[in-house]
Amino acid sequence: MEKKKINFSEEERAVLLDLLSRHRSVVENKRTDAASASRKRDSWKKIEDEFNSRHNVAPRKWTQLKKCWENMKDKWRRRNAEDMRERFATGGGTPPSSEMTDELQRVGDIASHMAVRLPNPCDSDRSRHDAMPGGSQSSNQLCTPSVAALLSQTQDTPLEESGESSI
Template identity: 80%
Template sequence: MEKKKINFSEEERAVLLDLLSRHRSVVENKRTDAASASRKRDSGKKIEDEFNSHHNVTPRKWTQLKKCGGTPPSSEMTDELQRVRDIASHIAVRLPNPCDSDRSWYDAGGSQSSNQLCTPVAALLSQTQDTPLRVRCYGSFVFFSLPMF
């Protein structure tokens, strides 16, 4: 039977966040070539050694440090989360896409239930219909239907 793993303390999380911010360019590199993988292994070994050299931390391997996931999200932005956001701020950028509605309903005649128009084809098709045409978009798929009265 496997031994119970010891949870990360707040101090250990702070130390790990500090180390990750220093090695951010290597750890977050998305490349998978041999040179990048070698740099990631070396950086992981450095982070492990630096982490274990701090007092009041439980010695851990790099594989354990990578799995430090955290606790359930709190309702407010803590100092720790603020530091994480500063380290990985480029990840949270959301780009608007007017052609992808993600399951929003739109009236093809021009009125819409959201801020974006789903597709101009729906407006053209609605001109040939006596009743308003409804459009449902799932990612890149577009479905046309008549509303239920």
């Protein structure tokens, strides 16, 4: 059985975040082809070398650093979801302030793609104003062009004209 690893200290996580901010374009790239995977692995190895060259950190393998980064992103997602639940809870009054730590805010800045929410007019977790920035939009404006064309064909012609019965 393998010996338990030492937990990352706050200082080690800060060093990792500094290194990731320099390598984020490769590490957070969503491509999964062989060339991208190779570049990601090389970047993680560079991060490992830079991380281990610091005097105030315990030596870590790139796989451990990657796992720590994944754990930090997961913690950010959980905290963000909790903030959203609190924000949309009933009860009135002023909305609660976010309890994101500086570390979690940096995680969100580095992996900024995680904070993007696609607009969905049917999403019950968002107010209509948040779901459709810029005011009210028709459902055709929120759809892809091909779907919008299909919708306009079915919505613009009355049932009597389209040859369908109303029964």
